[in-house]
Amino acid sequence: MNEASWNGTANEVVDSSGAGKHGVALAGASTTTGKIGNGGNFNTATKIVNLSSNVSLASSFTIAVWVLFPIPASASGWRTLVRGSLDHPVLVDGGGVWGVYDNATGTGFRSSGFNLNSLSGWHHLVAVGSGTTTTFYGDGSSTPLGTSPFKSNNAVSVFGNYSGGSQNFGRIDELGIWNRALTTGEIATLYNGGSGLTWY
16 A cells, blocks of 8 residues: 555555455545555545455455554444455454454354554554454464454455445555464564565
8 A cells, every 4th residue: 555646546556465456446545654654544434445356265364454543433333444245354343342243144243352442553453364263463462362253254355444335444554465374473573564474
């Protein structure tokens, strides 16, 4: 997300992994000052990035991102980081709790038990899906912040918001998706500037 600006042009949100999963910014989503260079700004109800092709979530996966806190309130209360064809693999509920939303089997919000409301400034958040759970980490620590008893298998198609809007996530940077579970050592390396980790 280091582009100088976005204006709705196809493939303008560049996938630096080499996998070609570029995106297009919609409804005025654009870049602003991020944690490292520029980042994306999803500060209103309709701002979102649609991917040119879906990113499949493997049997194990990792989603990592820098987030500027506090994240803004949304019209619905929910804040969606990434959205699949059915599920929300990473989102925050109206009370500030981090978790996963299961639409595929209908069990609804599956909490990690960790509330993000006390955070301020930039923080590095990581979700690792493996087996039947999603484990959440913060700021390079090997100690999980919490674990959700659900792991989504949906392919990711959008980020920064829910495809239907009103779940905007605020300011984010260095969003990455891996088709494996990063180790806690790799998560610490990533937090400390490990741009050499291969994405997806």
